[in-house]
Structure formats: C-alpha cells, structure tokens
Amino acid sequence: MSPKILIVDDDANARLILTKILAKANYEVQEAKDGTEAMEITKVFLPDLEIIDWMMPRADGEQVTKWIKCDPTLKSIYIILYTSKGDTKDRVRGLQAGADDYISKPAPHEEVLARVESGMRMRALYKEVQELTKRVSVLELAATVGHEINNPLNVIYLALDMMRKYINQKEYDKLDKGIELIAETAERLKQLSRKFVELKDARSTSYVESLNMIDLYGGKEKK
Numbered sequence: 001m002s003p004k005i006l007i008v009d010d011d012a013n014a015r016l017i018l019t020k021i022l023a024k025a026n027y028e029v030q031e032a033k034d035g036t037e038a039m040e041i042t043k044v045f046l047p048d049l050e051i052i053d054w055m056m057p058r059a060d061g062e063q064v065t066k067w068i069k070c071d072p073t074l075k076s077i078y079i080i081l082y083t084s085k086g087d088t089k090d091r092v093r094g095l096q097a098g099a100d101d102y103i104s105k106p107a108p109h110e111e112v113l114a115r116v117e118s119g120m121r122m123r124a125l126y127k128e129v130q131e132l133t134k135r136v137s138v139l140e141l142a143a144t145v146g147h148e149i150n151n152p153l154n155v156i157y158l159a160l161d162m163m164r165k166y167i168n169q170k171e172y173d174k175l176d177k178g179i180e181l182i183a184e185t186a187e188r189l190k191q192l193s194r195k196f197v198e199l200k201d202a203r204s205t206s207y208v209e210s211l212n213m214i215d216l217y218g219g220k221e222k223k
Helices: 012-024 035-045 061-069 088-097 109-168 172-198
Strands: 004-008 028-032 049-052 078-083 101-104 203-208 211-215
Touching: 004 012, 004 035, 012 028, 012 109, 028 035, 035 049, 035 061, 049 061, 049 109, 061 078, 061 088, 078 088, 078 109, 088 101, 101 109, 109 172
Parallel strands: 004 028, 004 049, 049 078, 078 101
Antiparallel strands: 203 211
C-alpha cells in the first residue's frame, strides 16, 4: 500500500500543485480545504503524513496540529506546516504546537519531496519502535504470568502430594491441612487474576538478566 498524505490548504491551486507532485511520487493523496474538514477526513483517512497550511478559515494549522497530537490514536501522524509565516518565532510556535517539520512558501518541489520522504522515514521508524515495544510487553507479560502463577501451582502440587501421603497412611484426619493450603492458594490466584484485570499503568521491574516483568504491586511487597 502506498503511504497516505493529507494536504490541508484553503488555496485550491496550492492543493492541486502538491497533489500532482505527491501523486507522481506514488503517494496516496487526499485534500481538505480547511482545518475543520481536515479533522473530519483525518479520522477516516488515517494518513501517515499531513501537509498543513497555517492560515485557514474555521480552524488554522496550529489548531489542527494540536488536535492531532493530543489524540492518542492520531499523534504518530507526521505533520509538516506549509506556510508563508517564516519568522523564527512562528517556526518555534509551530513546533511547540506539535508539528514535526516546517516548510516556508513558496518551496521548490524537490524540497517538498525531500521533506516528505524524510517524514515517511521517521514515521516508519516510529512504527518499528512501537512494534518492538509491543513485543517487549508480550515478553514481560509472559515472564510475569510464569513467575506469579508457577509459585502457587507448586504449592498446590505440594499439598496434593502431602494429601496422597496421608491417604496412603490412612491418616485422614490430617487431610484438612492439605485442603486448607489449597484453598488459601486458590484465593491467592483469584487475587492475582484480579490484579491482571485491574492493571492499567503497567510498570516494569527487573526479572532475570535482560528480561523484565510487569510490576503488579506498584513497588510494594506482595502479600
């Protein structure tokens, strides 16, 4: 699939020129004529990159940028502000709003393509980091489950072995000890299950070597 770009500009000629340049470079391009329309299209089109004019009716480029960067599902979109505002203070203001790059109008077609290609590389790196983060999270979850579940299971197996011994020795009056131990361990597993369900802000803690596991107890000792 071709990378997707949304061009946001109230100037129809500017949109047409950028669309031709980018479509020729094999990008999938959509257009928005103002900031409000850009917000609506962004949620559906989910572009990889947006080229946004600063001065627009209804919602300007700064507002659109802030809106995108404040949305967890959209904040990875690479944003290039494309505007005649060329003062340093304007560039700083745009970057503070969340823009990733800034191009002053008018810009050579080669510069636009170079900035877009650079943005796409940054976007690809971001996706790669996100994927690696997910893989690490899966490993940490597996380590946590293995560590937290194995100990109670070992206790249950120990209690069962003890109860078999009592049965073989016909010491039935001692079976209550094993039953009590299994019941306590089952309750511990129930509480552990509740912690997994309630887990929201997961933090990692050192487990073995370079592998971490999820801290279910917020740095406190488990009971």
